Amino acid sequence: MEFRRPSRGSNTPQLPRPRGWVYLLIVALILTGIYLLVSPETFLNQKSEQVPITQILRELKDDQVKSVELRGNMIKGTTKDEKIHISYLPTGERWNEWLKDNGVNLETSGVEVKTFNEASDRFWLDLLSSLLPFGIIILVLFFMLRQAQSGASSALSFGKSTPRVHDKSKDKTTFADVAGAEEAKQELMEIVDFLKNPKKYLKMGAKIPKGVLLVGAPGTGKTLLARAVAGEADVPFFSISGSEFVEMFVGVGASRVRDLFTKAKRNAPSIVFVDEIDAVGRQRGTGLGGGHDEREQTLNQILTEMDGFEKDTNVIVMAATNRPDVLDPALMRPGRFDRRVVIDKPDLKERESILRVHARNKPMAKDVDLHNVAKQTPGFSGADLENMLNEAAILAAKLNAGEITTHMVQESVEKVLMGPEKRNRVMSDQEKKITAYHETGHALVGHLMPEHDPIHKITIIPRGFSLGGTWHLPERDQFMNSKTKFESELASLMGGRVAEELVFGKDNITTGAGNDLERASEIARRMVTEYGMSEKLGPVVFGEKQGSVFLGRDMMAHKNYSEDVARQIDEEVSSLLEKAYKNAKTILTDNKEKMGLIAEQLLKKETLLREEFLAFFGQSEETPKKRGGRKTATGLTGGASA
Numbered sequence: 001m002e003f004r005r006p007s008r009g010s011n012t013p014q015l016p017r018p019r020g021w022v023y024l025l026i027v028a029l030i031l032t033g034i035y036l037l038v039s040p041e042t043f044l045n046q047k048s049e050q051v052p053i054t055q056i057l058r059e060l061k062d063d064q065v066k067s068v069e070l071r072g073n074m075i076k077g078t079t080k081d082e083k084i085h086i087s088y089l090p091t092g093e094r095w096n097e098w099l100k101d102n103g104v105n106l107e108t109s110g111v112e113v114k115t116f117n118e119a120s121d122r123f124w125l126d127l128l129s130s131l132l133p134f135g136i137i138i139l140v141l142f143f144m145l146r147q148a149q150s151g152a153s154s155a156l157s158f159g160k161s162t163p164r165v166h167d168k169s170k171d172k173t174t175f176a177d178v179a180g181a182e183e184a185k186q187e188l189m190e191i192v193d194f195l196k197n198p199k200k201y202l203k204m205g206a207k208i209p210k211g212v213l214l215v216g217a218p219g220t221g222k223t224l225l226a227r228a229v230a231g232e233a234d235v236p237f238f239s240i241s242g243s244e245f246v247e248m249f250v251g252v253g254a255s256r257v258r259d260l261f262t263k264a265k266r267n268a269p270s271i272v273f274v275d276e277i278d279a280v281g282r283q284r285g286t287g288l289g290g291g292h293d294e295r296e297q298t299l300n301q302i303l304t305e306m307d308g309f310e311k312d313t314n315v316i317v318m319a320a321t322n323r324p325d326v327l328d329p330a331l332m333r334p335g336r337f338d339r340r341v342v343i344d345k346p347d348l349k350e351r352e353s354i355l356r357v358h359a360r361n362k363p364m365a366k367d368v369d370l371h372n373v374a375k376q377t378p379g380f381s382g383a384d385l386e387n388m389l390n391e392a393a394i395l396a397a398k399l400n401a402g403e404i405t406t407h408m409v410q411e412s413v414e415k416v417l418m419g420p421e422k423r424n425r426v427m428s429d430q431e432k433k434i435t436a437y438h439e440t441g442h443a444l445v446g447h448l449m450p451e452h453d454p455i456h457k458i459t460i461i462p463r464g465f466s467l468g469g470t471w472h473l474p475e476r477d478q479f480m481n482s483k484t485k486f487e488s489e490l491a492s493l494m495g496g497r498v499a500e501e502l503v504f505g506k507d508n509i510t511t512g513a514g515n516d517l518e519r520a521s522e523i524a525r526r527m528v529t530e531y532g533m534s535e536k537l538g539p540v541v542f543g544e545k546q547g548s549v550f551l552g553r554d555m556m557a558h559k560n561y562s563e564d565v566a567r568q569i570d571e572e573v574s575s576l577l578e579k580a581y582k583n584a585k586t587i588l589t590d591n592k593e594k595m596g597l598i599a600e601q602l603l604k605k606e607t608l609l610r611e612e613f614l615a616f617f618g619q620s621e622e623t624p625k626k627r628g629g630r631k632t633a634t635g636l637t638g639g640a641s642a
Contacts (some may be wrong), residue, residue: 053087060104060111067112165238173227179357180350180382181221184341188212188225191316192233195269198314209338210306211317213277215324216343219383222320225343226273229318236270238263242279245298253280253298261305261315269314277319283328299328307335345381347477348374354382358389363396363403376413376456378474388416414471419464427467434500435460435468436599438512441499442470443613444595445584446492451485455614458598459607467512483533486523490580491587493520498584502592524576525569534572542569 056077059065069076073089089098099105175185194201194208201208214222230237240260245253264270280298306317319337321327331337346354351374359370377385389404391412396404415421427435439458446452453472460468472492497513532539542561559566588595598616602608614620 049083049085051085051087053089056085056087057099057102057104059085060099065111067114069114165236172231173224174231175228177231177357178221178224178228179353180346181225181343182350184214184225184343185228187339187341188229189232191271192229195233195235195271195316198269208314209316210335211319211337212339212341213324213332213337214318214320214341214343216320216322217345217381218322219381220343220345221382222322222343223275224382225341226275226318226320229271230273233271236264236267237273238270239273239275242274242276242281245280253295254301257298257301257305264315269316271316271318273318273320275320277331278321278323278326281319281321281327281331283326284330299331303330303336345379346385348378351377351380351385354385355389358386362389362393365403365405367406368404368409369406373409373413376410376473378477380416384416388412391415414463417471418466418469422462422464425462427462431467432460432603433599434504434510434512436602437499437503437595438496438510439468439470440595440599440602441495441497441584441588442492442516443495444591444598445495445498445587446470446472446488447613447617448587448591449488449491449583451482452488452492454610456610457607458602458613460602461606466515483527483531486527486533487576487580487583490520490523490576491583493517493523494577494581494584495588498581498588499595502585502588503596520577520580521573524573524580527576528569528572534569536572537565537568 053075056065056075059077059079060068064079065077066080067078075087075089077085077087079085175189178185191209191212198208214225216222226239230239238260245256260272264272280295280302282295282299284296284299317337324332324340332340352371355370355374359368377388380388389409389412392404392408395408395411399408401408439460443455443458447455453474455470456473457471458469459471463469493516496516497509500509500512527533528537529542532541542565543559561569594616598608598613601612605612611620
């Protein structure tokens with residue numbers, strides 16, 4: 001697995017591009033400003049005072065005027081004390097002649113005179129006021145045409161695919177960055193080697209595989225392996241999601257498939273990676289949507305491109321899915337996806353290597369044992385392990401610690417498994433006591449039943465939706481379970497309800513065992529219907545699931561057994577649960593005093609670790625637990641050993 005810091009560019013906020021109406025508004029404001037700047041109204045709106053013409057005439061004679069502006073039949077005089085007076089001449093008169101007739105000669109008076117040609121000014125103002133509306137209309141039409149052209153170009157490119165092309169110069173991931181999944185890496189390395197050195201394979205008559213399907217549970221690293229292939233192979237790598245082919249318009253998905261493969265063939269040899277291919281690769285013929293269903297047309301085009309009439313395209317298709325059961329059989333046949341690479345959840349060794357990869361850039365304390373952490377996380381995927389260490393780093397930062405300690409890692413493991421602690425949840429003393437005996441019942445029965453996983457921790461601190469928890473950890477990774485182990489788990493699940501009944505009475509049992517009974521019923525029914533562990537019904541699987549994938553397999557499951565067999569299945573399930581209940585009751589009755597001591601200690605400390613729990617039996621972690629077929633502390637005899 002890998003941990004990469006996000007690039008700086010990816011987190012930089014991008015400013016939105018201004019729209020067309022913004023440009024239009026700016027231009028209109030500029031033109032309006034120019035119009036107002038040169039208009040007579042602006043000239044008149046300055047700080048001025050309109051006075052009679054005789055007053056301006058008297059001021060001119062008394063030499064009180066500093067400057068005069070003449071504009072048509074209007075005169076504006078600025079006095080020596082910076083006052084502005086405006087007046088108008090009667091229509092038909094001219095300023096120079098009228099002033100001379102009244103005894104004022106501007107040429108010899110020493111007054112600064114500015115004359116404006118009203119006809120010329122009026123011509124430009126009229127022209128501007130006439131052109132301004134037409135200019136605005138032209139701008140509006142211009143932006144509308146631009147929008148129409150961009151819409152037409154986007155409509156023409158609607159059927160084009162937009163795959164992401166891997167850039168080998170930056171953000172490169174190789175197989176060295178992928179921890180675990182060694183078998184998957186070896187198979188994918190063959191694909192990379194074929195693309196790099198095709199001659200040595202063609203010399204032996206080998207053909208290039210058409211497709212590679214990565215199958216695995218969510219979080220196991222399918223997309224990461226695809227990025228590693230892109231980093232290892234010195235060929236163009238196109239990646240796209242299956243959902244990007246699906247649109248509301250008919251034919252768009254098939255068009256995008258054609259365009260994607262055209263680009264890949266143009267750059268051959270190349271790799272096309274389709275993530276979550278089940279979005280378009282579901283089984284056809286569901287009976288809904290008809291033969292012209294958009295998803296089916298897209299799938300048909302993919303099938304044609306992968307194995308049609310065209311040969312030797314040198315394009316390898318990689319795909320990833322966590323639901324291979326819903327894929328169309330035509331997509332899975334040889335010639336299309338020739339190889340199926342199964343990526344399992346990591347085992348103990350692989351979990352430790354994954355943890356080391358994610359711990360590389362984190363300040364881990366010296367007392368953190370990643371091997372021990374890997375033992376405590378069976379069933380974790382690579383994404384779960386990354387999230388767990390990230391939670392530990394967040395906790396360390398919250399506490400302002402300089403490094404990540406063992407306690408922080410343990411807390412993050414429990415948080416991922418069962419949820420965060422809820423110490424603020426107010427519980428009465430009676431509820432705490434019931435919870436303590438309930439969890440002690442689980443732990444005590446599980447410890448004394450054969451082949452049950454050892455106790456790791458017991459707690460009455462609420463986490464998530466539970467008021468407490470009993471944590472069992474397997475001694476090693478297990479890939480199959482025996483009937484004895486299932487029966488031990490059933491007894492342990494019944495232990496909580498039985499403990500409440502023995503201590504508080506049948507009338508005071510609580511809802512705390514609801515989830516335990518649900519899990520026990522599911523295990524018992526699967527033992528009977530799926531694993532053939534019923535002596536009465538024999539090794540038969542009941543309940544074939546061959547329904548429509550579109551409506552859901554469970555909804556359309558076919559019953560391949562009669563009502564009489566269904567009654568027998570219910571009886572066998574009840575028999576298994578009844579047997580587990582009796583085993584738990586026998587164990588807790590024989591060890592009632594010890595159960596009280598453990599519960600009282602749990603009430604005081606709220607959490608008991610494995611060493612503290614084993615101390616009640618005079619054992620330590622090195623003491624081997626007795627297995628099936630041997631006598632346990634309660635005298636019960638286990639079933640057949642695994």
